[in-house]
Amino acid sequence: MKIRNTLPLALFGLSMFSQASFAEVSANIGVTSNYLWRGVTQSADGASVSGGIDYSHESGFYAGTWLGSIDWGNGNGVETDWYAGYSGEAGDFGYDVGYIYYAYPEEEYDDSNFGEVYLNGSFGDLGFGVAYTLNSDADDDAPFGKGDLYYHVSYSFALPQDYALGLTYGYYSFDIDESVHGDKDYGHVQLDLSKGDFTFSISKADEESGDDDTKFVVSWGTSF
Numbered sequence: 001m002k003i004r005n006t007l008p009l010a011l012f013g014l015s016m017f018s019q020a021s022f023a024e025v026s027a028n029i030g031v032t033s034n035y036l037w038r039g040v041t042q043s044a045d046g047a048s049v050s051g052g053i054d055y056s057h058e059s060g061f062y063a064g065t066w067l068g069s070i071d072w073g074n075g076n077g078v079e080t081d082w083y084a085g086y087s088g089e090a091g092d093f094g095y096d097v098g099y100i101y102y103a104y105p106e107e108e109y110d111d112s113n114f115g116e117v118y119l120n121g122s123f124g125d126l127g128f129g130v131a132y133t134l135n136s137d138a139d140d141d142a143p144f145g146k147g148d149l150y151y152h153v154s155y156s157f158a159l160p161q162d163y164a165l166g167l168t169y170g171y172y173s174f175d176i177d178e179s180v181h182g183d184k185d186y187g188h189v190q191l192d193l194s195k196g197d198f199t200f201s202i203s204k205a206d207e208e209s210g211d212d213d214t215k216f217v218v219s220w221g222t223s224f
Helices: none
Strands: 024-032 048-056 061-071 076-090 093-103 114-123 126-136 149-158 164-173 186-195 198-205 215-223
Touching: none
Parallel strands: none
Antiparallel strands: 024 048, 024 215, 048 061, 061 076, 076 093, 093 114, 114 126, 126 149, 149 164, 164 186, 186 198, 198 215
16 A cells, blocks of 8 residues: 555544454545655655545455545546455564555546555565556556566664654566567665654655656655
């Protein structure tokens, strides 16, 4: 899920618990100076607002939706994510497997919808995962078409005064016709310094991403 990192602030939050099911519904809102997704701006290097609602069950099943304001240079729009999955722990190992669908309803974003299956894991402060594009409105041999793979690994640790530092490296591998589209595969790295609901990020992607400027981003987000 994006912190996608991943929208209108007119959202409400609620929690409901049942002694039989121990289910919970929660909401989240956020704002960022630049909505980055896998190292690339989704908001034309401008500000973005977001919000979402999540359902989780003690069994490990969860589902939710998330909205974010975007601008790919062809007009303001909204990204709407729908997702469901299952997460849990086995000893010191944590796992999360699910499906997410990225929808872009505006006419200016036609043929941009796609869906991924993902598998994420964690062991202590180490995180890692892979996502595979299962279905897409784009052509299969074009970027963000069926068959793309995204890998990532991260490490985080606590600092004094309730600060936390995280480092993430991701790599996007596109299943495309390079004779037509060229080499689009790229890697990116991001450093996040956070305290409470605030995060300061520095991000840098390879030239092949088409967005290789170093990004400095300030974000705020909370859930309730």
